[in-house]
Amino acid sequence: xxxxxxxxxxxxxxxxxxxxxxxxxxxxxxxxxxxxxxxxxxxxxxxxxxxxxxxxxxxxxxxxxxxxxxxxxxxxxxxxxxxxxxxxxxxxxxxxxxxxxxxxxxxxxxxxxxxxxxxxxxxxxxxxxxxxxxxxxxxxxxxxxxxxxxxxxxxxxxxxxxxxxxxxxxxxxxxxxxxxxxxxxxxxxxxxxxxxxxxxxxxxxxxxxxxxxxxxxxxxxxxxxxxxxxxxxxxxxxxxxxxxxxxxxxxxxxxxxxxxxxxxxxxxxxxxxxxxxxxxxxxxxxxxxxxxxxxxxxxxxxxxxxxxxxxxxxxxxxxxxxxxxxxxxxxxxxxxxxxxxxxxxxxxxxxxxxxxxxxxxxxxxxxxxxxxxx
Numbered sequence: 614x615x616x617x618x619x620x621x622x623x624x625x626x627x628x629x630x631x632x633x634x635x636x637x638x639x640x641x642x643x644x645x646x647x648x649x650x651x652x653x654x655x656x657x658x659x660x661x662x663x664x665x666x667x668x669x670x671x672x673x674x675x676x677x678x679x680x681x682x683x684x685x686x687x688x689x690x691x692x693x694x695x696x697x698x699x700x701x702x703x704x705x706x707x708x709x710x711x712x713x714x715x716x717x718x719x720x721x722x723x724x725x726x727x728x729x730x731x732x733x734x735x736x737x738x739x740x741x742x743x744x745x746x747x748x749x750x751x752x753x754x755x756x757x758x759x760x761x762x763x764x765x766x767x768x769x770x771x772x773x774x775x776x777x778x779x780x781x782x783x784x785x786x787x788x789x790x791x792x793x794x795x796x797x798x799x800x801x802x803x804x805x806x807x808x809x810x811x812x813x814x815x816x817x818x819x820x821x822x823x824x825x826x827x828x829x830x831x832x833x834x835x836x837x838x839x840x841x842x843x844x845x846x847x848x849x850x851x852x853x854x855x856x857x858x859x860x861x862x863x864x865x866x867x868x869x870x871x872x873x874x875x876x877x878x879x880x881x882x883x884x885x886x887x888x889x890x891x892x893x894x895x896x897x898x899x900x901x902x903x904x905x906x907x908x909x910x911x912x913x914x915x916x917x918x919x920x921x922x923x924x925x926x927x928x929x930x931x932x933x934x935x936x937x938x939x940x941x942x943x944x945x946x947x948x949x950x951x952x953x954x955x956x957x958x959x960x961x962x963x964x965x966x967x968x969x970x971x972x973x974x975x976x977x978x979x980x981x982x983x984x985x986x987x
Contacts, residue, residue: 625824626693629817633693636775636805636813637677637701674704675772677811679734680762681707683725683834687777689825690814694775695732707734708765708774710758711741714750714838721834728831738765751844766809778803778812781819784866785849787873801880802873815870887919895924901959901971902928909945909968918942921968929972931958944968 677698679691691707698705707729711722722739729737742757744750762774786802805812814822826833842848857865894908902924909917918938925933933941937956944951944963953962960971 621828623824623828625821626828628821629689629693629814629825630697632817633690633775633813634697634701636811637694637697637703637773670699670702670704672704674702676704676706676769677773677775678762678766678769678771679705679707679729679775680758680777681709681725681729682777682836683709683721683728684777684836684839685823685826685833686779686782686814686819688725688728688831688833689822689829690775690777691729691734692732692825692829692831693813695734703772705734706736706738706769706771708762709737709739710761711739712744712754712757713741714744714754725834736769738769740765751846763809771809773809773811776810776812777814777822779814779817779819779822780870781850781854781866783815783873784854784869785846787869788849788853789846798880800873801877802870804877818866883915883919884923886916887923890916890920891923891927894920896967898967898969898971901969903964903967903969906945906948906963906966906968909942914942917945924970925956925959928970929959931956941968 677694679687679694681687681691694705707726709722709725709729711718713719715721719741722741726737726739740761742761744757745753747753748756765771766774783802787800790798790800790802803812803815805815823833825831838844839847840851842851854866890908890912891904894904896903896905904920904924909920912920918935921938921941922933925931933956937954940954941956941961944954944961945968948963951963953960955961955973958973960973962969
């Protein structure tokens with residue numbers, strides 16, 4: 614592209630920038646923002662659209678990092694972040710994780726790093742990781758990637774790590790959760806924010822990020838694994854969603870994403886009520902905690918089961934499966950003198966009018982009472 618020509622501000626560029634602007638942590642003084650209108654691009658650097666023309670924030674300004682693969686989603690996110698972050702008083706850098714799973718992966722990582730630098734992101738770091746086998750190739754690669762991102766964020770003191778998941782990724786996640794029968798938790802999909810991880814593009818279609826890169830003159834890398842139907846998610850992307858769109862009409866992906874949002878809102882409300890109830894009802898016992906049977910019995914199943922899971926997670930740092938949760942709930946709803954239940958790390962029994970949770974080993978106690986603290 615001509616380095617002296619500024620690309621037109623297309624709808625795709627405006628949409629992605631707007632999403633990033635809304636999602637960036639609000640840590641800058643609003644009065645320091647420049648005009649946020651998207652009437653025209655504000656500048657380029659080395660001919661690459663999206664590099665900030667505003668003065669760089671000071672080194673002490675909060676840092677956000679973009680997890681950059683070089684693909685269209687993360688590249689569009691990187692370019693939009695490079696444009697928007699300085700206007701919010703933020704520094705923006707990038708992390709490229711080389712999984713080493715494909716021939717030439719180091720070259721792909723180096724090219725992505727160069728693009729990040731041309732966009733004006735700094736610092737830009739490449740991290741090579743070892744991908745194990747636990748949980749299958751997709752899960753192992755994800756674990757290695759997040760471990761590297763967390764380590765770099767800690768090393769640099771970053772305020773947030775921005776991830777390039779799109780609305781299409783959200784729809785695929787919901788469908789996979791539905792197929793696995795994983796319950797409402799899986800159907801909630803990915804959260805817009807999870808700890809330090811922020812997903813600005815969950816409302817943006819993948820086609821928009823592709824168009825963003827085309828309109829900006831950015832050369833996005835196309836990962837061949839995204840077309841490898843050995844991966845379940847790829848089959849959902851290429852076979853399942855298109856069939857649903859063809860048979861049910863357009864808008865299926867958006868509907869799935871809306872469903873995830875609604876379930877997340879409902880789950881947050883129920884979790885809030887369960888936490889409040891735990892603070893009111895939980896009692897400390899030797900080596901554990903107890904809940905009154907009457908209080909549990911008075912709750913609808915969704916709230917009762919959340920209360921049980923919350924107590925176990927908070928007191929013992931353990932996650933119960935649905936089957937385990939239902940078995941514990943039967944001590945309340947279907948009591949006929951059952952023996953104590955043993956779930957990994959916790960013994961659960963009904964004593965008189967209480968359900969008592971105790972650690973199976975003293976070393977597994979947390980040493981505090983987080984539920985009862987105010």
